[in-house]
Amino acid sequence: MMARQLWWAALLLGVSCACAAAPAETIRIKDIGKMAGWRANALTGYGLVTGLAGTGDSSRNKTTRQSIANMLSRYDLTVVADDVQSRNVAAVMVTASLSPFARPGDAFDVTITSIGDARSLVGGALMLAPLKAANGQIYALAQGALSVGGYKYDMNGNVVQKNHPTVASIPGGATVEQGVATDVTNAGTSVTFVLADPDYTTASRVAHAINQSLGLGIELAVAQDASGIAIQIPESRRSRVTDFLTAIENVAVEPDRRAKVVINERTGTVVSGGDVRISKVAVSQGDLKVTIMTENTVSQPLLLIRVNQGRYGTPVSNTQVEVSEGAETGFVAATNNTVADLVQALTRTKTNTRDIISILRAVKAAGALHAELIVQ
Incomplete structure (x- = not known):
């Protein structure tokens, strides 16, 4: 049964079409970070x-x-x-x-x-x-x-x-009773935007998007590191800093996303990005079945009954353990597919989540899963 399921998974992976990449999604800068100094x-x-x-x-x-x-x-x-x-x-x-x-x-x-x-x-x-x-x-x-x-x-x-x-x-x-004096500006001349998930590529894109949106012909935003972007406040905007920050927060940017696969073994949950790639790899999994049978009997010798009238016999448990392994092992060949393709194919063949988790961990150990594997 397992061999048939994995064969169907290989078939589904083989016939999956190479669809065109979806257009990148742009989001507002305020949704991926905040101004330095903004804290509860x-x-x-x-x-x-x-x-x-x-x-x-x-x-x-x-x-x-x-x-x-x-x-x-x-x-x-x-x-x-x-x-x-x-x-x-x-x-x-x-x-x-x-x-x-x-x-x-x-x-x-x-x-x-x-x-x-x-x-x-x-x-x-x-x-x-x-x-x-x-x-x-x-x-x-x-x-x-x-x-x-x-x-x-x-x-x-x-x-x-x-x-x-x-x-x-x-x-x-x-x-x-007493307010908090919060100032997100640096002496009223600059602000620092901090990313929620530090990333050099995203920080560079944010600085580039801010410079393009302002349209002043000068470079006001500079990525300091993977987390912070320093933004200079023009002298013409320093009297109305709130309006300037409003324009900054609504700048659209395409953030870069790290390839991650999150596994929760307690609940059997697997979450990954749809474009996480898997290199050429072969997955083989056998079908092992363990059967334990217990038979309870009572040992009651005839001589003991005659000597000790009214006493019961001794319970005896006979346990048998049988281990059977399938004659064939399942095989899946994944070539230039994504994690979503593999998980979807295994799900259609009714492979349980525990087996999918084991397969993904084995693929990561083999060096074919190009993503960070997070096990919760």
Whole structure:
């Protein structure tokens, strides 16, 4: 069966026509990178979630009890931490990402995660929590009712749970108190465009496309390396840098693409570019079948039955292993084809994905697959 399948694969590869190459696709520069300095800022904070229906941290969590005592002291209430026995409060961490051009008063989402032994955050509300950056300064304040995409209820050993009830979010729950001064220009005279996937060919094409689109007759964009393109801002555009950057972002370019084949062995997924080439190679795969048969019997001698009345015999398992290999092996000859042709041909012959992955890895090891093989 395997020999017949691979024979059909060879036939399909042999009759595949050499179609004309598809026209290259051009995309905007803003879709393959960003301006240097454009980055989000991570914020973190510590807070308390109240209003839980007995699903908060237990009395064993000293951090939560101390936090409750400290919070009440702000309202002129003196409570010893050891006297706090409430399970309606949970200690949480608050995380968020501050956009590069955030201004005071802007709202953004925050994520709440439990750090204690709380069972669920359903129905809780976050008390006012300051959010700090890595420099220790407060940039936002978070507060509000939690939105939990799950639940957990347990009673008498029975547990019903959906998703992760100890993780929640507050849409628009944080307010910016201190904005971030983001300047993507270098003293207002130049900018640097950074590619998401560094490549010398793509960087050179981007610089060439920018110089052609501006039409000023001078070379303003220069590829510094495989990732960065330095762009000079003309003096006539320095008063309106935003309009200049808008024109730069919408320049169309044809990026170069590296040949890659991505294999996920856990899910049996193979993803590759349609034009990844395969040199002349022969693929041969045998058909091995292993059969294991187990027969369970009971050994019960007659003399033992008479001497030990009422006792059972001894179970005995007899196992047989048979290995059979097909008389013929499959053969596929791939000549100047692509990975897409080979995978499509093998799929039509009902070759399973695991075998296709093994074949592609063997072709790569033979030096016939001209692409980077990424195994996840």
